[in-house]
């Protein structure tokens with residue numbers, strides 16, 4: 001497993017034949033002596049991946065890509081703006097994956113979209129999940145993304161999951177992984193430098209590109225709150241911190257969702 005294309009652009013890329021979780025591996029390496037900004041760990045055999053809200057994430061051997069990136073807050077552009085943009089960084093990771101896989105989906109006349117906060121959907125089905133975590137020392141965050149590449153129907157955990165192969169994209173799994181990873185990392189690095197940069201027009205245009213890619217906006221949604229309660233609502237916009245502004249069915253009030261999950265009612 002060489003990831004030659006990606007390695008040409010990211011020479012410090014760490015490729016593992018097998019690992020429990022790429023997020024955990026980066027955390028361990030961070031604990032063992034720190035990490036350079038934009039350190040990347042990737043594998044096509046992740047045995048105990050974590051998902052959001054304490055769920056797991058399955059990467060069938062050789063058929064999926066699991067990647068984690070360490071992003072220092074005071075990094076690419078030596079300021080601490082990113083520290084205040086954590087919600088947007090995690091949206092950005094999903095957005096970067098949307099941009100990374102769209103060229104492959106073009107051949108089958110499909111497009112990927114973002115589902116708030118950072119799932120990637122194609123045709124209403126989930127193809128990629130993102131899990132971000134701010135480090136305890138508040139120096140930065142680890143953002144992990146899991147992408148289904150050539151998973152077959154029987155490998156996918158839910159009827160609402162999909163893979164590039166299930167959508168008709170052809171190609172060798174390892175080559176697809178290398179090409180998608182390179183595009184993803186380039187998009188992510190570019191987005192981070194726009195988000196952290198001092199040009200406010202650039203930040204605003206990135207946020208509006210992300211909003212345009214977010215299929216949740218305008219949708220009827222069921223909000224699953226962290227306390228177990230649920231609300232029916234219509235999603236309206238992303239707020240300054242990357243939270244989801246919804247208008248509740250139960251009244252005229254708007255509410256900002258910053259934790260929890262949502263379901264797009266049209267796909268239920």
Ligand code: BTN
Nearest residue numbers: 021023049050051052129144146
């Ligand atoms: C979700 O949709 O619930 C998030 C899934 C995130 C999975 C990725 S795979 C790479 C990284 N390592 C992990 O243990 N989890 C993330």
